[in-house]
Amino acid sequence: MSARPFHLGWFTNFAVDEWTKTFTGDGDPWDGKFYIEMAQAMERACFDYIMLEDTLMISEAYGGTNEIYLKHNIMGPKADPSPMAALIGASTTHLGVVATFSTMAYPPFMLARLCSTLDNICKGRFGWNIVTTGEDLAAENFGMDKLPPRQARYDMADEYVELCKQLWESWEPDAVVRDRATGTYADFTKVKPIHFKGSYYQSRGPLNCVPSPQGRPAFVQAGGSPRGRQFAAMTADSIIAPSMGVAGLKAYRDDVRARAAAGGRDPDEIKVLFVVAPILGETEEEARAKAARIVEASDYCEKALAMIAAITDIDFSTFALDAPLPHLTTNGEQGSLDAFQQWGSGKTLRQLCADQLGRGLDGLIGTPDQVAARMGEVMAEVGGDGFLITRPFTTNISRQYINDICEGLVPALQRRGLARTSYAEGATLRDMLREF
Numbered sequence: 338m339s340a341r342p343f344h345l346g347w348f349t350n351f352a353v354d355e356w357t358k359t360f361t362g363d364g365d366p367w368d369g370k371f372y373i374e375m376a377q378a379m380e381r382a383c384f385d386y387i388m389l390e391d392t393l394m395i396s397e398a399y400g401g402t403n404e405i406y407l408k409h410n411i412m413g414p415k416a417d418p419s420p421m422a423a424l425i426g427a428s429t430t431h432l433g434v435v436a437t438f439s440t441m442a443y444p445p446f447m448l449a450r451l452c453s454t455l456d457n458i459c460k461g462r463f464g465w466n467i468v469t470t471g472e473d474l475a476a477e478n479f480g481m482d483k484l485p486p487r488q489a490r491y492d493m494a495d496e497y498v499e500l501c502k503q504l505w506e507s508w509e510p511d512a513v514v515r516d517r518a519t520g521t522y523a524d525f526t527k528v529k530p531i532h533f534k535g536s537y538y539q540s541r542g543p544l545n546c547v548p549s550p551q552g553r554p555a556f557v558q559a560g561g562s563p564r565g566r567q568f569a570a571m572t573a574d575s576i577i578a579p580s581m582g583v584a585g586l587k588a589y590r591d592d593v594r595a596r597a598a599a600g601g602r603d604p605d606e607i608k609v610l611f612v613v614a615p616i617l618g619e620t621e622e623e624a625r626a627k628a629a630r631i632v633e634a635s636d637y638c639e640k641a642l643a644m645i646a647a648i649t650d651i652d653f654s655t656f657a658l659d660a661p662l663p664h665l666t667t668n669g670e671q672g673s674l675d676a677f678q679q680w681g682s683g684k685t686l687r688q689l690c691a692d693q694l695g696r697g698l699d700g701l702i703g704t705p706d707q708v709a710a711r712m713g714e715v716m717a718e719v720g721g722d723g724f725l726i727t728r729p730f731t732t733n734i735s736r737q738y739i740n741d742i743c744e745g746l747v748p749a750l751q752r753r754g755l756a757r758t759s760y761a762e763g764a765t766l767r768d769m770l771r772e773f
């Protein structure tokens with residue numbers, strides 16, 4: 338079977354870079370230069386997009402305080418992803434730029450205008466990572482006592498996205514005429530109010546900014562629960578999915594594609610990217626030694642559990658490390674919780690923490706050639722569509738890791754015909770995602 342290329346993205350955030358290890362920076366990336374240089378390295382490697390994750394609170398889920406989160410810079414501090422997206426868009430030519438904006442935090446009109454502005458700055462390469470927010474502490478920052486139940490959040494998100502779509506369509510694509518003879522910048526007959534009134538939102542419209550190159554941004558979404566998968570299947574151009582065993586990856590992708598087809602969408606328009614964290618070395622032994630140093634660190638389990646606690650709103654400090662977990666549910670990110678707890682495996686909490694190092698998929702510790710071969714095998718069995726690189730669990734992003742991926746792993750993938758080696762000139766982010 339001939340090699341089939343797959344898509345590559347990178348899941349990161351405008352947060353602290355690695356600052357405690359031997360070959361790292363200073364933990365002070367707030368002028369954005371670190372992430373601009375990261376994006377430029379990714380562009381040289383022909384990634385599809387960089388995805389800037391975000392949350393809107395500093396967690397207190399682990400141990401009931403924010404001490405561990407601030408000590409280890411977990412889930413905070415973070416900076417607003419929208420200025421960073423603009424900086425990256427202005428500093429690159431081809432790379433897609435995706436920013437996370439919550440339907441809880443932005444009025445739909447402001448979100449639609451912001452996305453159009455960023456898509457213009459990025460010349461058609463911008464994407465919106467649609468999140469509904471899963472933490473009650475974030476809700477408290479926006480005047481609420483707690484979040485609505487997950488079902489209601491997705492019902493609201495369905496309506497929110499529909500409103501934004503209508504706002505983006507409130508200007509016809511050719512509304513801007515710039516007619517010098519009549520002194521007319523925009524044809525008023527092609528800019529119309531929408532008078533949207535739904536169960537949760539209403540807006541008169543039209544937007545007060547010009548259409549963007551894509552008309553609307555590319556939509557990215559992470560759907561783990563059945564309701565989340567349904568939302569993603571009916572909305573997203575690219576889906577962020579947690580990794581698990583190969584059978585689980587295939588089942589997830591097949592489920593999303595079936596939901597899309599049942600809803601009248603072409604499943605091939607949706608690219609499911611599975612989150613992975615390869616650990617690379619010049620030899621397999623060197624890579625395994627790197628992995629061992631992370632897992633064997635005295636604070637590894639504390640960091641790992643604090644990170645899981647933050648996105649699930651479950652205090653894992655109350656459970657014994659050397660005993661299995663009870664079956665847990667949450668109003669937070671249920672998909673992430675399910676991937677972590679591996680219900681029925683009989684593993685102890687300590688073992689579950691160790692499993693998180695590779696983000697749920699084995700075989701990604703080794704030389705670039707070994708890991709590239711494994712990624713190709715997985716994609717061939719799953720059927721597509723690609724991977725979303727992220728840092729190994731509990732670590733921060735570093736220039737050394739960026740170099741390992743962009744100048745080690747990706748060239749190994751390219752030699753196998755598994756990753757793109759060039760961009761189509763003038764391609765939008767949606768164009769890139771639908772190229773293969």
